[in-house]
Amino acid sequence: MQQINETIEYLKNISHEKIIDIFIAVGIIIFFCFFSSIISYLIIKLFMRKEKNKEIIKSNAFYMPIKVLFILMGLHLGVYILDLPPNIMIIWEKIVRITIICMIAKGIINLANPKSALVQKLMKKDMTNQEKTMQRFGGRILKWIVYIIAGVFILKEFDYDISGLMAGLGIASAIVALAAQDIVKSLISGMSIITEKPFLVGDWIEVGNIAGTVIDISIRTTKIKTNDNTIVSIENGVITSSSIINWARIETRRYEFNLKLPLETNSDIIENIISRIRFTLQNIDTVQTDTINVYFNTIMSDGINIIGYLYTSIVDYAEYLEFRQEVNSAILKILESENIKLAYPGENVHIIQSN
Numbered sequence: 185m186q187q188i189n190e191t192i193e194y195l196k197n198i199s200h201e202k203i204i205d206i207f208i209a210v211g212i213i214i215f216f217c218f219f220s221s222i223i224s225y226l227i228i229k230l231f232m233r234k235e236k237n238k239e240i241i242k243s244n245a246f247y248m249p250i251k252v253l254f255i256l257m258g259l260h261l262g263v264y265i266l267d268l269p270p271n272i273m274i275i276w277e278k279i280v281r282i283t284i285i286c287m288i289a290k291g292i293i294n295l296a297n298p299k300s301a302l303v304q305k306l307m308k309k310d311m312t313n314q315e316k317t318m319q320r321f322g323g324r325i326l327k328w329i330v331y332i333i334a335g336v337f338i339l340k341e342f343d344y345d346i347s348g349l350m351a352g353l354g355i356a357s358a359i360v361a362l363a364a365q366d367i368v369k370s371l372i373s374g375m376s377i378i379t380e381k382p383f384l385v386g387d388w389i390e391v392g393n394i395a396g397t398v399i400d401i402s403i404r405t406t407k408i409k410t411n412d413n414t415i416v417s418i419e420n421g422v423i424t425s426s427s428i429i430n431w432a433r434i435e436t437r438r439y440e441f442n443l444k445l446p447l448e449t450n451s452d453i454i455e456n457i458i459s460r461i462r463f464t465l466q467n468i469d470t471v472q473t474d475t476i477n478v479y480f481n482t483i484m485s486d487g488i489n490i491i492g493y494l495y496t497s498i499v500d501y502a503e504y505l506e507f508r509q510e511v512n513s514a515i516l517k518i519l520e521s522e523n524i525k526l527a528y529p530g531e532n533v534h535i536i537q538s539n
Contacts, residue, residue, distance in 0.1 A: 209262035216258020224251040249287040256283055278341050289334035293327050324403055373420035374403045387432035388501050391423055437504050440493035444527045449488055453522055454480055460518045470496050470507060487527035
């Protein structure tokens with residue numbers, strides 16, 4: 185209220201000299217706003233001469249913070265010229281310091297962003313998924329550290345007693361711990377995933393009934409893109425307490441089939457079919473030939489079973505589906521050339537007519 189009254193008194197007592205000061209202040213502010221982009225560009229260019237003009241404006245971490253700070257400098261000079269009441273100046277100086285803290289924090293956070301020019305230059309072209317995952321996770325950790333430090337400095341500007349605040353947090357820690365057990369569990373699980381590396385970004389995994397490609401691992405959750413292009417976010421605590429199948433880590437995939445031929449199929453034809461299937465599979469490059477197994481398995485009431493299995497070096501799921509299609513088509517062509525149709529489950533129904 186005191187600041188408002190002082191502001192009203194200040195406006196009432198504006199003299200001709202004060203009006204001139206106001207015009208000067210406005211002119212300074214306009215000047216700094218107009219040249220903020222140019223000055224920011226020149227400052228960055230001074231330290232990074234090899235960086236291109238477009239990269240400075242679009243992706244440099246400190247371009248926007250320096251621009252805002254330059255505008256803030258103009259505002260501060262303009263306010264200083266106006267010679268405002270002391271209480272108003274105290275508030276204004278707090279605003280200036282808080283803005284400076286926020287802009288420095290913003291610059292550091294932008295610097296750690298994976299899309300920033302510095303990070304892009306530091307990234308290797310042949311960077312592994314493990315290195316990319318660690319980089320993203322480290323960037324998030326740095327971001328939270330910067331937020332916390334900036335928050336502490338801002339609280340100090342509002343004259344909060346940090347030691348008293350920490351003591352208060354100590355008293356309330358038991359309540360917070362009980363309320364945030366799941367969050368803490370997810371945070372610890374996130375650290376466990378990053379250190380133990382059961383999977384990385386880009387891996388195809390199965391967690392429970394959810395399967396898909398890992399697109400992001402954060403401190404609290406892991407995002408998976410499923411086959412139908414939906415994004416599923418799973419808490420890290422749920423993942424570490426579940427069984428994880430990482431299909432990207434497997435070296436081979438198993439393919440198996442079960443053919444049911446009609447009971448009336450000739451034994452010579454059965455042997456010929458088995459021989460041709462083995463020969464066909466041996467001539468597929470991605471099949472590990474020493475793992476090919478095709479056998480006449482059982483004779484059942486509704487047909488004759490031929491089973492087979494093998495291992496392929498294809499581990500990518502989409503490529504594996506194409507491989508299955510190739511093998512299935514080859515087997516069907518063999519059966520068609522032998523004029524054999526697969527049997528299907530059926531029952532014999534006997535109708536008894538009574539005289």
